[in-house]
Amino acid sequence: MIRVNKGTDSRILSVGGYQPERIVPNSEIIERIDSTDEWIRQRTGIEERRFAAPDESVLDMAEAACRQALERANISMEDIDTVIVATITYPYQAPSAATAVIARLGNPKAAAFDINAACAGFCYGVGMASDFIRSGTSKHVLVVGVEKLSDFTDPDDRATAFIFADGAGAVVIGPSNHPAIGPTVWGSDADSRDAIVMEPSWNEMRQSDSFNRWPNISQQGQTVFRWAVFSMSKAGLKAIEAAGITPSDLAAFIPHQANVRIIESMAREIGIPDTVAIAQDIRTSGNTSAASVPLAMSALLKDRPELHGGLALLIGYGAGLVYAGQVVELPPNPSSLKKK
């Protein structure tokens, strides 16, 4: 018989976020799509978003978010044994963004890999990191969601030009003396995998005589809206049930920041009480895909420090269509950790 590892309970020890400096208001987007600020706000809730500088990379943003998360957890990069990066906008198939991140952060020996689960990527990563710790495979895991979607958005596409944005968010997940990350509820609806796509493919680009643009994301808005509101609220309820709690036990609801209308409708369908803080970071950050949940968590905890340590329902959903959600205990207030 072989020997196996035994792990511990897991928790989110800290969250960090990074947003590029440049604020892009709706007024800058509308000229090319014959739209209005009011129309964008009404349909999506987005007032402004951040675009990275031309020479600012996915790795630059990921590194900044990780450094903040490490500092807040009061943990050295040497103690991180595993790094998971969720992204769909790192412009290399190999080597992974995660290996570049560990090299930059000064621990090039950690286990490192990327996951492709689009806007659900961060919540996939949280579930995996938690299970790595529970099984004893890992002790401290950095989970990063990062996107530079401005490179992959068609500024003339009336359906998507105003939605996507750039940024990075990261969490350190480590051991806990009690369960603080609930079971992950995840799955796919792959019959609708053409509802959100990034095209053209590399094959199509190679066959094209004139390669003059990056691939762009396009989506079938109504199909995605219906799935997000009605299927994802059921997944959210399952995650709440799996954690053995009820919606009124939550301190916060932090879904993927796709659209304020989706967030509000999901909250209504799940039955989130008025007492629960609902992340609406999308209003000033746009949809940053894999980065949206940790960025929204970081923003919410900055605005509402009393939520540190409270329970939050996280749910990510996106191209695939794929989804993952879990109830987590929000990280403790970093200032309380430093006092120890």
Place this chain on the structure above:
Amino acid sequence: MALTQAEVLIGIKEIVEEVAGIPADTIEMDKNFTDDLDVDSLSMVEVVVAAEERFGVKIPDDQVSELATVGDAVNFIVKVSA
């Protein structure tokens, strides 16, 4: 059992009032969802899903854009319930 036009119209009026906040007594068969009732494409999805649940019918995504007026929606639901 097939639904009647009158009972589907009553249901649609209640749903549109709930989803979009439009008084039910202003909703008639010839009203256009977008132009007359200010029901945008996302609210339309909510109307459709509520109608599916209420009437036990399926309204595919590619059909939704064909439902321009209240009458279009009522007649479609009556037809597929038959």
